[in-house]
Amino acid sequence: MHNDLSAKELRGLFCDLGFVSDCDQLLPLLQRARKAAAISDVTVLMEGETGTGKQVLAQAIHKLDCKRRPFAFVTVHCSTITEALAESELFGHQRGAFSGAVDTRKGLFSAAHRGTLFLDDVNDLPLSLQPKLLDVLQRGILRPVGSDSEVPVDVRVIAAANRPLEPLVREGRFRLDLYHRLNVVRLFLPPLRARRADLAALMLAFAERHRTLYAPILGIEPDLLRFLESQSLYGNVRELENAVQRMLFSKAEGSSLGLEDWMRQLSSDVSQDEVDALEQSANCVWQAIFSGELGYDQALQELERRVLKSAIAVPGWTRRKIAERLHMSERALYYKMHACGLTDRLR
Numbered sequence: 449m450h451n452d453l454s455a456k457e458l459r460g461l462f463c464d465l466g467f468v469s470d471c472d473q474l475l476p477l478l479q480r481a482r483k484a485a486a487i488s489d490v491t492v493l494m495e496g497e498t499g500t501g502k503q504v505l506a507q508a509i510h511k512l513d514c515k516r517r518p519f520a521f522v523t524v525h526c527s528t529i530t531e532a533l534a535e536s537e538l539f540g541h542q543r544g545a546f547s548g549a550v551d552t553r554k555g556l557f558s559a560a561h562r563g564t565l566f567l568d569d570v571n572d573l574p575l576s577l578q579p580k581l582l583d584v585l586q587r588g589i590l591r592p593v594g595s596d597s598e599v600p601v602d603v604r605v606i607a608a609a610n611r612p613l614e615p616l617v618r619e620g621r622f623r624l625d626l627y628h629r630l631n632v633v634r635l636f637l638p639p640l641r642a643r644r645a646d647l648a649a650l651m652l653a654f655a656e657r658h659r660t661l662y663a664p665i666l667g668i669e670p671d672l673l674r675f676l677e678s679q680s681l682y683g684n685v686r687e688l689e690n691a692v693q694r695m696l697f698s699k700a701e702g703s704s705l706g707l708e709d710w711m712r713q714l715s716s717d718v719s720q721d722e723v724d725a726l727e728q729s730a731n732c733v734w735q736a737i738f739s740g741e742l743g744y745d746q747a748l749q750e751l752e753r754r755v756l757k758s759a760i761a762v763p764g765w766t767r768r769k770i771a772e773r774l775h776m777s778e779r780a781l782y783y784k785m786h787a788c789g790l791t792d793r794l795r
């Protein structure tokens with residue numbers, strides 16, 4: 449059924465579908481995604497931090513699936529779905545099913561009929577909804593709210609989790625049976641910091657993608673790449689794309705993107721993604737405190753230590769420069785670093 453593609457052809461195939469990669473490390477992932485696409489009924493579970501490209505890859509699978517691509521790709525945002533309205537949103541409702549149901553509504557499942565249903569952030573799906581979802585997935589039929597007839601639904605499900613589901617199952621926050629139902633083909637998207645070889649290709653692809661909005665650039669300077677290789681980039685590819693756009697915004701035609709540009713865009717407005725990333729980090733810290741792994745003071749000190757460590761790691765940033773950027777006196781900075789055990793790294 450499949451002719452085998454060379455590494456270059458495989459990367460090209462996914463690149464044309466919006467998923468750019470340049471390193472060999474992702475080839476097995478692309479192979480598996482392509483294979484899953486060819487089996488139109490197989491459920492896919494994607495795991496990976498926010499911004500690693502789960503949605504882009506899900507759409508690529510949909511487009512590669514000859515049977516389903518003429519039909520819709522429908523996204524369910526599991527983290528924003530409200531428990532009260534979820535059933536009608538997902539499965540639809542009959543006119544008059546509840547006060548406010550003035551029309552018959554189709555629901556996301558039916559909208560995706562014969563196509564792909566993408567369950568985004570499935571780890572946030574309220575526990576109370578999980579049995580209903582499992583039931584529909586298992587039987588392939590649903591009953592709209594207030595209706596007495598059942599409707600067949602034929603969808604391929606692709607679920608995306610921004611944190612590993614298994615620990616959630618162990619903690620009783622995700623149902624084991626639903627986990628098994630979703631976990632048929634598992635695709636793991638590594639964080640960007642684990643595939644640094646992709647940095648340049650992604651940045652160039654973004655410059656190209658937004659070329660109608662900004663002046664074209666010549667390339668990426670080595671100092672920027674070297675610097676990014678040392679960064680955590682918790683917002684992953686999304687963070688990188690936004691940063692590239694912010695850099696391009698203030699670039700002249702024919703120049704290239706360097707470390708200076710990166711630093712400048714960092715000090716422009718804090719974007720929504722960075723706020724999300726902050727919120728996520730706060731959640732992780734909270735979980736460590738909640739589970740008793742770390743005490744409150746200890747957790748916050750650890751956080752502060754890491755922030756300061758990142759500041760020290762910026763090439764060319766002296767103690768004075770760091771103090772300036774953190775809006776504190778050099779003396780206060782010195783004490784903080786000392787408290788965090790970072791004194792030996794001061795310049």
Ligand SMILES: Nc1ncnc2c1ncn2[C@@H]1O[C@H](COP(=O)(O)OP(=O)(O)O)[C@@H](O)[C@H]1O
Pocket residue numbers: 466467468469496497498499500501502503504505608653685686689
């Ligand atoms: N491999 C990739 N190639 C090109 N763009 C990507 C890639 N991965 C992510 N992106 C970009 O980053 C953004 C976030 O990706 P997304 O698929 O929404 O991440 P996730 O679903 O994992 O949070 C996308 O809108 C896309 O523009």
Ligand SMILES: [Mg+2]
Pocket residue numbers: 498499502503568
């Ligand atoms: Mg996402």
